[in-house]
Amino acid sequence: MNITNIKKQFPIFNNKVQNNDLVYLDSANSSQKPQVVVDRIYDFYTKEFSNVGRSVHYLAVAATNLYENTRVLVQKYINAKDPNEIVFTKGATEAINLVANTFGQKFLEEGDEILLTELEHHSNYVPWHYLRKSKGVKIKFAEFNSDGEVTLESIEKNITPKTKIIAITHLSNVTGAILPIKEITRLAHSKNIPVLVDGCQGAPHLKLDMQDVGCDFYAISCHKMYGPTGLGILYAKKKWLEVLPPYQGGGGMIREVKKEGITFGELPNKYEAGTMATAQVIAFGESIKFLNKIGIENIEKHENELTKYGEEILRKNNSVKLIGSPKNKGSVLSFTLDGVHAHDIATILDEDGVAIRAGHHCCQILHDKLGLSATARASLGVYNTKDDLDKLNESLNKCKKIFEG
Amino acid sequence: MDLKDLYQEIILDHGKNPRNLKKSDNFNKDAKGHNPLCGDKVHIYLKVDENNKISDIAFEGSGCAISMASASIMTDLMKEKKEIEVKELVDDFLEMIKQNPELKSKILGENEKTKLMSLSGVKKYPMRVKCATMAWHTLTAAMKNTNEETNTDKFE
Numbered sequence: 358m359n360i361t362n363i364k365k366q367f368p369i370f371n372n373k374v375q376n377n378d379l380v381y382l383d384s385a386n387s388s389q390k391p392q393v394v395v396d397r398i399y400d401f402y403t404k405e406f407s408n409v410g411r412s413v414h415y416l417a418v419a420a421t422n423l424y425e426n427t428r429v430l431v432q433k434y435i436n437a438k439d440p441n442e443i444v445f446t447k448g449a450t451e452a453i454n455l456v457a458n459t460f461g462q463k464f465l466e467e468g469d470e471i472l473l474t475e476l477e478h479h480s481n482y483v484p485w486h487y488l489r490k491s492k493g494v495k496i497k498f499a500e501f502n503s504d505g506e507v508t509l510e511s512i513e514k515n516i517t518p519k520t521k522i523i524a525i526t527h528l529s530n531v532t533g534a535i536l537p538i539k540e541i542t543r544l545a546h547s548k549n550i551p552v553l554v555d556g557c558q559g560a561p562h563l564k565l566d567m568q569d570v571g572c573d574f575y576a577i578s579c580h581k582m583y584g585p586t587g588l589g590i591l592y593a594k595k596k597w598l599e600v601l602p603p604y605q606g607g608g609g610m611i612r613e614v615k616k617e618g619i620t621f622g623e624l625p626n627k628y629e630a631g632t633m634a635t636a637q638v639i640a641f642g643e644s645i646k647f648l649n650k651i652g653i654e655n656i657e658k659h660e661n662e663l664t665k666y667g668e669e670i671l672r673k674n675n676s677v678k679l680i681g682s683p684k685n686k687g688s689v690l691s692f693t694l695d696g697v698h699a700h701d702i703a704t705i706l707d708e709d710g711v712a713i714r715a716g717h718h719c720c721q722i723l724h725d726k727l728g729l730s731a732t733a734r735a736s737l738g739v740y741n742t743k744d745d746l747d748k749l750n751e752s753l754n755k756c757k758k759i760f761e762g
Numbered sequence: 763m764d765l766k767d768l769y770q771e772i773i774l775d776h777g778k779n780p781r782n783l784k785k786s787d788n789f790n791k792d793a794k795g796h797n798p799l800c801g802d803k804v805h806i807y808l809k810v811d812e813n814n815k816i817s818d819i820a821f822e823g824s825g826c827a828i829s830m831a832s833a834s835i836m837t838d839l840m841k842e843k844k845e846i847e848v849k850e851l852v853d854d855f856l857e858m859i860k861q862n863p864e865l866k867s868k869i870l871g872e873n874e875k876t877k878l879m880s881l882s883g884v885k886k887y888p889m890r891v892k893c894a895t896m897a898w899h900t901l902t903a904a905m906k907n908t909n910e911e912t913n914t915d916k917f918e
Contacts, residue, residue, distance in 0.1 A: 516812050537835050656789070696778070697827075698825065698826035698827060699826075699852075700800055700802075700825075700826040700828075700893065701769070701826045701827045701828070704765075704768065704887060704890060705765060705769075708765050715800070716799065716800045716801060717800075721801070724801070730800075730801040730802065730803070730825070731800060731801050731802075731826075757766065759769050759774070760769075760774060760778075760827070762771075762774065
């Protein structure tokens with residue numbers, strides 16, 4: 358795997374950012390886009406554009422085929438059984454809202470429990486929160502340990518006869534912990550509890566096999582996977598999509614509409630009301646091809662090496678404190694720097710072209726537990742190199758210098 | 763852009779050793795401020811006497827160097843100021859951060875003005891402006907003794 362060649366495929370790196378070479382360490386927030394994805398959007402709008410699924414003219418049929426091709430590409434990529442188990446949404450957030458809303462409506466009653474973890478991003482907590490008011494359900498949080506991990510035991514401890522669904526992150530966007538989702542699913546299924554996995558951080562970095570994991574729902578954010586914004590994916594087992602009610606009503610998702618009543622369409626249309634993010638879906642097909650070409654195993658290996666290197670140099674830096682040290686860790690390095698607030702770090706690093714994230718990373722529960730209002734986070738993608746991490750470390754030393762005077 | 767404009771000596775000093783950072787025991791007005799984007803928080807306590815003058819001011823909070831320095835410098839300057847002067851100074855500061863090259867108010871002496879102008883570096887960093895202005899908006903809320911939290915989403 359030749360990183361120089363891979364990096365060349367990302368046009369963002371061709372230009373200087375504020376007179377600096379860009380050191381992009383914010384991929385957990387959103388990844389950069391390869392040229393093929395950008396080109397695909399341009400080509401679709403300039404040469405092939407039409408709405409999908411409705412008209413019978415040439416362009417409409419071609420666009421529909423392109424749109425459905427991506428569904429099959431995604432199905433194969435995550436090893437789902439059926440393309441109809443792939444639902445396009447406006448983001449992973451909407452994917453989780455879809456499940457919380459429809460599952461909640463159909464299956465949850467007062468006193469039922471939803472089990473989350475303390476690592477969850479707000480997008481895998483807030484959608485469930487609404488059910489507290491509307492349904493009177495209780496939300497429990499499986500604790501993370503001192504390494505920033507949520508173990509199978511921590512999940513098991515929190516399961517009660519009232520637990521009706523478990524919703525967990527695949528990979529923490531703060532501590533980097535990779536959760537044992539297969540084991541958690543097995544345990545949950547032995548108690549007839551379905552499992553939703555928030556795969557926002559997992560999908561861009563880890564090999565996905567829905568048949569192996571066995572989870573019921575898996576939410577994906579396409580813009581974190583070298584794809585366009587405004588697009589997410591909900592993988593859901595067919596048995597769920599068949600029994601759950603529709604999420605949003607509108608054109609495209611109906612079978613028959615009469616004044617007296619409405620019948621709904623078949624999968625996957627049932628969950629794709631209105632005109633979808635057509636260009637983004639078609640362009641996301643290129644993201645999947647891009648990932649397939651490099652091979653997710655190679656990406657994982659590359660990012661693992663970089664993460665280890667990053668941990669090593671940051672540990673050597675006495676002023677830096679890494680947040681979490683999970684045994685099974687993704688390419689996320691969250692840290693604090695003695696005497697310098699995360700936002701000041703981010704501003705100072707930015708002057709050197711080093712783009713990181715600072716704040717609570719949409720994980721206030723986690724930060725509250727750690728007693729921190731903000732942390733700094735460097736997160737990696739396929740285009741990163743050891744040089745990038747060296748530059749990060751150099752800039753951190755500059756922060757120290759400025760603040761120590 | 764120049765980091766030295768943003769992180770001037772005086773900012774670093776007030777950021778590291780904020781003045782008036784304590785919970786006041788003897789206050790009659792207060793308000794809380796919050797920046798939901800970054801989690802910065804401030805709680806301003808005022809003792810306003812019968813002549814509408816701030817006889818004591820303190821704050822609690824956590825945040826970046828800019829927000830801590832801003833609250834620290836502000837609380838220093840507001841001691842012994844009358845309500846009408848507080849309003850003038852807050853407006854003047856916010857206008858300076860937004861657009862004015864200098865402070866216009868005649869209330870402050872040259873030294874005090876220089877101190878306050880040290881925060882003008884944030885002008886070049888739009889994402890950091892709210893760090894500098896949160897305490898000032900919260901002070902306005904405290905003067906009104908509002909119970910509602912001042913949220914940076916609500917002001918420009």
